[in-house]
Amino acid sequence: MDTAEIARPAPRPGLRERKKRRTRDTLLRTALELFTTQGYERTTVDEIAEAAEVSQRTFFRYFPGKEEAAFAVQALAEEHFLAALRSRPPHEAPMEALRRAVLEGWDTLREAVESVVPVELYLRMYRLIESTPVLLAAHLRRSAEIEERLARLLAEREGVDVATDPRPRLAVAVFGGVMRVTERQWSTGEDFSLAAIRTLTAAYLDQVGPALTGHWRAD
Missing domain, CATH: 1.10.10.60 (Homeodomain-like)
Incomplete structure (x- = not known):
């Protein structure tokens, strides 16, 4: 050819x-x-x-x-993140790959979203989902489905069996919990820009290790 x-x-x-x-x-x-x-x-x-x-x-x-219709742009963003995770170098540890993929996703999401709707409208809809019970319930259901896809992707990437090795689902459960806390905090704040949620995401992911292994009491 x-x-x-x-x-x-x-x-x-x-x-x-x-x-x-x-x-x-x-x-x-x-x-x-x-x-x-x-x-x-x-x-x-x-x-x-x-x-x-x-x-x-x-x-x-x-x-x-x-x-x-309400979740169409969110679905686009989710696929954007999954693609970012697939492209991470194989030498990265699973949690680091998830962290870098989501931060890279926020860095490059604007172009993907604005091919469909203005990014400001996407962010307004993001906030509405968090504050509307019927949409929040659907969002949590969809999040569980995405987390299962992430767990299977991590298992494939690491060469383990997701049916017998709990680590992919455990890692994704921790990651998903951090993302939900981030979304909730961002949606009730005053700054609802892409930069704000990206900064908050990075800060909260950086707290995972200390929160899980360190002492919390002030001296």
Whole structure:
């Protein structure tokens, strides 16, 4: 095979695919704007479709329901983090790989998110999830699913059997707990920028070792 053929870039999506992408992005941005301005539970699919100037049927072509729209950008961010973890050098210890992957993820997330919605809207939605019981419950359920994927990825990376070796799930349980504490603290603070959550994430992950092995009492 010709090397020029191998290096040839992938063809651009056709007009039909670009229109579908624009429609989905419009629906998603409209849904998040309505969720964050008037509340998730007070927003209906009909309102989202009307504001996006499409039919309800079109909405359901792209999203099974409101919850899927609410978490669409979070799902993108999760895949971004998983990809960052897969790319970590094999010599890094598991917890260090998780730490570096999540911090790298925050460093590069803006571009990924802004290909779909403004990052400010993503962060507003992030806060809404933390403060809306039905969304928080869904978020915790989704987090458990992501943590299982992370545990399996760590097991594969380290060459251990996740079914018999508890360490991948233990490491991910600690990591996931730190991330939930970070999210909760960030969502109630005054600064809800990407830089703020990245800084808070780094600070809290740095406390894992001392918190688990050190004494907490002041002298």
